[in-house]
Amino acid sequence: xxxxxxxxxxxxxxxxxxxxxxxxxxxxxxxxxxxxxxxxxxxxxxxxxxxxxxxxxxxxxxxxxxxxxxxxxxxxxxxxxxxxxxxxxxxxxxxxxxxxxxxxxxxxxxxxxxxxxxxxxxxxxxxxxxxxxxxxxxxxxxxxxxxxxxxxxxxxxxxxxxxxxxxxxxxxxxxxxxxxxxxxxxxxxxxxxxxxxxxxxxxxxxxxxxxxxxxxxxxxxxxxxxxxxxxxxxxxxxxxxxxxxxxxxxxxxxxxxxxxxxxxxxxxxxxxxxxxxxxxxxxxxxxxxxxxxxxxxxxxxxxxxxxxxxxxxxxxxxxxxxxxxxxxxxxxxxxxxxxxxxxxxxxxxxxxxxxxxxxxxxxxxxxxxxxxxxxxxxxxxxxxxxxxxxxxxxxxxxxx
Amino acid sequence: xxxxxxxxxxxxxxxxxxxxxxxxxxxxxxxxxxxxxxxxxxxxxxxxxxxxxxxxxxxxxxxxxxxxxxxxxxxxxxxxxxxxxxxxxxxxxxxxxxxxxxxxxxxxxxxxxxxxxxxxxxxxxxxxxxxxxxxxxxxxxxxxxxxxxxxxxxxxxxxxxxxxxxxxxxxxxxxxxxxxxxxxxxxxxxxxxxxxxxxxxxxxxxxxxxxxxxxxxxxxxxxxxxxxxxxxxxxxxxxxxxxxxxxxxxxxxxxxxxxxxxxxxxxxxxxxxxxxxxxxxxxxxxxxxxxxxxxxxxxxxxxxxxxxxxxxxxxxxxxxxxxxxxxxxxxxxxxxxxxxxxxxxxxxxxxxxxxxxxxxxxxxxxxxxxxxxxxxxxxxxxxxxxxxxxxxxxxxxxxxxxxxxxxxxxxxxxxxxxxxxxxxxxxxxxxxxxxxxxxxxxxxxxxxxxxxxx
Numbered sequence: 001x002x003x004x005x006x007x008x009x010x011x012x013x014x015x016x017x018x019x020x021x022x023x024x025x026x027x028x029x030x031x032x033x034x035x036x037x038x039x040x041x042x043x044x045x046x047x048x049x050x051x052x053x054x055x056x057x058x059x060x061x062x063x064x065x066x067x068x069x070x071x072x073x074x075x076x077x078x079x080x081x082x083x084x085x086x087x088x089x090x091x092x093x094x095x096x097x098x099x100x101x102x103x104x105x106x107x108x109x110x111x112x113x114x115x116x117x118x119x120x121x122x123x124x125x126x127x128x129x130x131x132x133x134x135x136x137x138x139x140x141x142x143x144x145x146x147x148x149x150x151x152x153x154x155x156x157x158x159x160x161x162x163x164x165x166x167x168x169x170x171x172x173x174x175x176x177x178x179x180x181x182x183x184x185x186x187x188x189x190x191x192x193x194x195x196x197x198x199x200x201x202x203x204x205x206x207x208x209x210x211x212x213x214x215x216x217x218x219x220x221x222x223x224x225x226x227x228x229x230x231x232x233x234x235x236x237x238x239x240x241x242x243x244x245x246x247x248x249x250x251x252x253x254x255x256x257x258x259x260x261x262x263x264x265x266x267x268x269x270x271x272x273x274x275x276x277x278x279x280x281x282x283x284x285x286x287x288x289x290x291x292x293x294x295x296x297x298x299x300x301x302x303x304x305x306x307x308x309x310x311x312x313x314x315x316x317x318x319x320x321x322x323x324x325x326x327x328x329x330x331x332x333x334x335x336x337x338x339x340x341x342x343x344x345x346x347x348x349x350x351x352x353x354x355x356x357x358x359x360x361x362x363x364x365x366x367x368x369x370x371x372x373x374x375x376x377x378x379x380x381x382x383x384x385x386x387x388x389x390x391x392x393x394x395x396x397x398x399x400x
Numbered sequence: 401x402x403x404x405x406x407x408x409x410x411x412x413x414x415x416x417x418x419x420x421x422x423x424x425x426x427x428x429x430x431x432x433x434x435x436x437x438x439x440x441x442x443x444x445x446x447x448x449x450x451x452x453x454x455x456x457x458x459x460x461x462x463x464x465x466x467x468x469x470x471x472x473x474x475x476x477x478x479x480x481x482x483x484x485x486x487x488x489x490x491x492x493x494x495x496x497x498x499x500x501x502x503x504x505x506x507x508x509x510x511x512x513x514x515x516x517x518x519x520x521x522x523x524x525x526x527x528x529x530x531x532x533x534x535x536x537x538x539x540x541x542x543x544x545x546x547x548x549x550x551x552x553x554x555x556x557x558x559x560x561x562x563x564x565x566x567x568x569x570x571x572x573x574x575x576x577x578x579x580x581x582x583x584x585x586x587x588x589x590x591x592x593x594x595x596x597x598x599x600x601x602x603x604x605x606x607x608x609x610x611x612x613x614x615x616x617x618x619x620x621x622x623x624x625x626x627x628x629x630x631x632x633x634x635x636x637x638x639x640x641x642x643x644x645x646x647x648x649x650x651x652x653x654x655x656x657x658x659x660x661x662x663x664x665x666x667x668x669x670x671x672x673x674x675x676x677x678x679x680x681x682x683x684x685x686x687x688x689x690x691x692x693x694x695x696x697x698x699x700x701x702x703x704x705x706x707x708x709x710x711x712x713x714x715x716x717x718x719x720x721x722x723x724x725x726x727x728x729x730x731x732x733x734x735x736x737x738x739x740x741x742x743x744x745x746x747x748x749x750x751x752x753x754x755x756x757x758x759x760x761x762x763x764x765x766x767x768x769x770x771x772x773x774x775x776x777x778x779x780x781x782x783x784x785x786x787x788x789x790x791x792x793x794x795x796x797x798x799x800x801x802x803x804x805x806x807x808x809x810x811x812x813x814x815x816x817x818x819x820x821x822x823x824x825x826x827x828x829x830x831x832x833x834x835x836x837x838x839x840x841x842x843x844x845x846x847x848x849x850x851x852x853x854x
Contacts (some may be wrong), residue, residue: 001741004741005805029779031562033779035741035742036740036741037739037743037744037775037778038779040737041735041736041737041774041776042736042775043839044716044829045714045841045842046712047711047827047840048716048731049712049733049752049773050834051754051758052752052777053748053754053833053835054777054779054781054837055779055784056779057758058755060744127780169782170781213672232829277756279756284673320486333786338787340790347834387801391816394639394816394818
């Protein structure tokens with residue numbers, strides 16, 4: 001500890017006013033404050049003591065909450081590989097395969113994103129905010145395992161610059177950075193991020209009768225044919241691997257193809273529990289996204305003009321990335337609604353829109369990404385009316 | 401007697417070093433000082449004395465060129481020994497070497513029944529001339545009241561919920577008649593009511609037990625329930641164009657003494673509290689006393705921060721500094737200028753927090769009071785979090801939106817979001833808990849200044 005402190009103190013003068021590396025002060029500051037909470041004290045007048053919490057503690061808790069999803073994602077990447085290629089494998093090879101697939105994506109995401117953050121902080125002369133530590137972990141979890149690394153790099157750069165830095169940096173952005181990255185991939189490389197991309201095959205071929213389609217794709221397919229119910233179609237898929245491969249249980253647990261971290265509803269819920277217990281994520285948003293999706297699912301059940309509408313409403317909660325999006329994306333405090341009532345409305349509409357996009361719009365199999373981005377745009381509007389109500393209450397007193 | 405108003409939002413910080421309920425005599429400090437910077441809203445103070453002059457308690461020291469009638473007077477009799485100036489010759493302190501026996505300027509004495517007959521204009525004249533007027537604080541802005549404006553109503557908070565706040569039973573023992581006289585005088589100035597708020601969850605301090613001529617309200621809940629700003633919001637909120645007055649019980653008592661005894665009496669009891677004080681207790685002294693004598697041989701260590709006022713709103717002073725004009729306590733905290741290895745990751749032992757992500761570790765501290773130091777516990781960052789401030793602000797405003805409106809210098813938005821209802825202390829808990837480490841109170845004052853000078 002003392003040793004590290006001495007090193008930092010000996011190089012610090014170079015970065016301070018007058019030092020030859022002063023330009024890079026905020027890069028230095030980012031690393032220094034990571035190791036040591038600084039000695040800064042409170043000001044001359046005002047609150048002389050401050051809360052033990054800071055943005056680093058808050059952000060690190062979000063990353064911690066993502067760890068179950070990440071670990072399961074690594075495992076599932078390996079699991080899907082072996083099951084698709086018809087090989088028997090133990091846990092360890094699965095984890096090794098998964099790690100080889102996932103780790104480079106994480107490294108690229110953090111490398112590119114933090115590089116841009118540091119560059120902007122240096123040019124604009126402001127401290128490096130911790131926000132990207134979260135975005136940098138979110139990005140790998142919402143892309144397929146087979147994604148080329150250059151696409152990760154390009155999309156991350158797009159996300160950080162266009163979604164965040166052009167708006168003025170952390171705290172000023174309108175769109176969730178990670179989702180913008182994902183949306184960029186989706187629209188820039190549509191053919192390469194849909195179809196059979198979810199499972200890594202390597203030089204092997206798939207076993208006969210294997211389909212790499214996600215449950216959402218299967219559901220859409222079944223609905224457009226209209227010959228059988230979605231649940232029947234789901235349970236018939238990949239019967240060559242095991243019966244009922246796309247059962248509710250498997251989808252809930254996450255033993256299905258999909259983006260790296262999004263498949264397991266259970267792991268997302270563990271993350272949700274961590275975020276809610278620590279108060280870092282808004283429970284109002286998480287709960288209301290699920291409620292919105294369930295309500296819309298039930299609504300479609302009642303209408304029921306095609307097979308997709310008739311899918312049991314609770315299936316919507318475990319298919320695709322809804323749970324992951326609800327827990328980690330919708331709760332982004334910067335892009336979500338900032339008022340407490342607004343959070344209920346914001347979350348609920350995300351749930352509703354997700355299910356509408358899934359069921360009604362044939363072009364997009366997954367709805368949560370677009371639903372959240374869409375509600376990011378509307379969050380300020382929701383807040384506007386809630387703030388206006390507060391102002392009106394104040395004005396209405398005057399006449400009394 | 402109205403119903404108890406329940407405050408749910410807020411937080412009581414449990415800090416170590418509460419003052420024992422005893423008043424100790426260590427002899428009077430030699431030096432006293434009046435700091436023009438204690439009075440918000442003063443722009444250009446004009447000195448009336450110079451170094452070497454002899455003054456009595458109640459002798460005018462200076463006035464503000466904008467409101468020349470309001471005189472700021474000396475708390476003690478003695479000699480002006482030094483006028484401390486800062487940048488651009490700004491007056492920082494007017495230091496007075498006190499006499500052994502304090503002599504006051506003499507004013508006309510009134511009996512209780514005389515006070516009833518007294519005309520408002522005459523009362524105003526006496527208050528202005530004596531310096532007692534300065535006790536009256538006007539909202540919006542939290543500045544010394546403008547004599548030209550009549551208040552809609554007057555608010556008195558009968559309890560203090562700040563951390564380590566002194567007990568009013570100790571501060572104002574046996575001064576009931578003076579308090580009543582002060583209330584009777586001020587009642588003349590408003591066509592509205594005089595509101596007194598008391599704490600429903602504790603025994604009513606003796607000083608308020610027989611008080612009359614006021615409307616009593618009861619509040620129940622955590623800090624900032626004791627802030628007069630909170631109370632105003634629930635009793636009769638301030639709207640644009642309204643002017644209300646607030647005054648501390650000490651101010652009322654001082655006014656009472658002025659009229660009943662015919663003298664300017666700046667004697668007050670102050671509490672010395674905080675984790676680094678060896679014997680936290682009360683002292684009897686005068687406004688503007690040097691803290692040196694109270695701290696001597698009474699600190700556990702040297703590396704401390706001395707704060708006049710409470711830890712949430714007070715002002716840092718040196719070990720030979722002076723107590724702020726409106727303050728009734730001095731708090732001593734450990735200075736926190738040390739780095740902490742992985743301080744953002746490891747359990748924050750001994751550091752209080754209002755956020756569950758950090759307070760989840762509070763079991764490590766048990767139920768014992770905290771002794772936090774002055775470390776910022778993090779680095780200033782962009783506003784990220786939402787929904788946190790709302791948990792500690794009981795009044796119906798949106799703190800985050802208000803703060804952002806001030807930062808954007810959006811005048812209409814500030815007004816609409818209710819800036820007139822607050823002063824710094826009302827959002828002090830927000831400053832404490834902000835993870836982005838903004839100086840929330842300074843921002844609020846900046847907004848108030850913008851509006852006042854617009």
